[in-house]
Amino acid sequence: MIVFKHIAKEFYQKKKKVVALNDVSLEVQKGDIYGIIGYSGAGKSTLIRMVNGLENPTSGQIIVDGKDIQTLSPNEKILNKKKISMIFQHFNLLESKNVFDNVALPLKLRNESKDAIDRKVKEMLSFVGLEDKDKNYPNQLSGGQKQRVGIARALVTNPEILLCDEATSALDPKTTKSILKLLKRVNEQFNITILLITHEMEVIRDLCNKVAVIENGQLIESGNVIQVFGQPKEQTTKDFVETVIPNKIPKDLLDFYQKNQQSYTLLRLKFLGENTASSLLYQLNKRFNHVESNIVFANVTELEGTTLGIFTIAFSANESNIQEIKAFIKEFNVIVEDVKI
């Protein structure tokens, strides 16, 4: 429903060309919660701002619901914008207006009736859990409450797409979790497609079903969250994944296995779903009961309701046994990788 086709964007800073985006292609399906992650300056904001026309590409196309948004007539552009709402890192509330009036603003701009505005604003304030704060002003609210107002304001117009620009970056971890839960409800309850940008992998882990990684204006990796977290290909993606799924062997164990490299081979096992792991480890010990095996590192993470487990195991076995062990592990649909130490 949102397709970016070969998007490039160049800016000029003091007559110097800055390539913010270079040949970015991406498809967001209806109902997706698609996260775009990258370091500062990677080009995330520039990309997301193109969906609602805040930024235009230098070349390439953005197709929303089958239509290239750059070729829309002025009326069609207005209709396209009506489908899309946005929330921001610093909430962008009007300090001089109370919560009710902030949320009501998009409807007033559309000349909706007073009754309709009253009903819709109350409904959305109740949805975000702020029905008793309607008379408060933004400076009387916490950061999390301000973002809830931002979300209510974004929802009053019944959008199909919600763009989130670092929506939780200004919030503490606990408040971030509650806002991410709320965004999940927005997606599930109203079937709103969410396209978000972030530099925090926790946001991707806790909220998204799809992820794209942007580096220096290029899309370096994308796919289902489970697939990208389970098997990151690019170094930057691996670095991001490691921020939420630690993968490092503790130092004293590392020292030991480095000193005893002749005797041990370290393998990393990656699996989805709890039963696979317990059954595999049991079967592995049973089948290779003459081989010493020590768990060196283990981590279990929940992604989209599925368990992603990473185990690093040191095997004291000869090369032909190691090959047999690897083949045996693969029969369980578990990914097995050599660990270089």
Ligand SMILES: Nc1ncnc2c1ncn2[C@@H]1O[C@H](COP(=O)(O)OP(=O)(O)OP(=O)(O)O)[C@@H](O)[C@H]1O
């Ligand atoms: N209006 C502009 N004029 C000139 N250069 C710009 C403009 N907007 C963005 N850039 C440049 O484009 C590049 C990408 O910026 P962008 O804001 O899209 O990155 P980002 O990934 O969103 O970073 P951050 O997380 O820090 O916001 C940067 O080098 C930035 O300096």
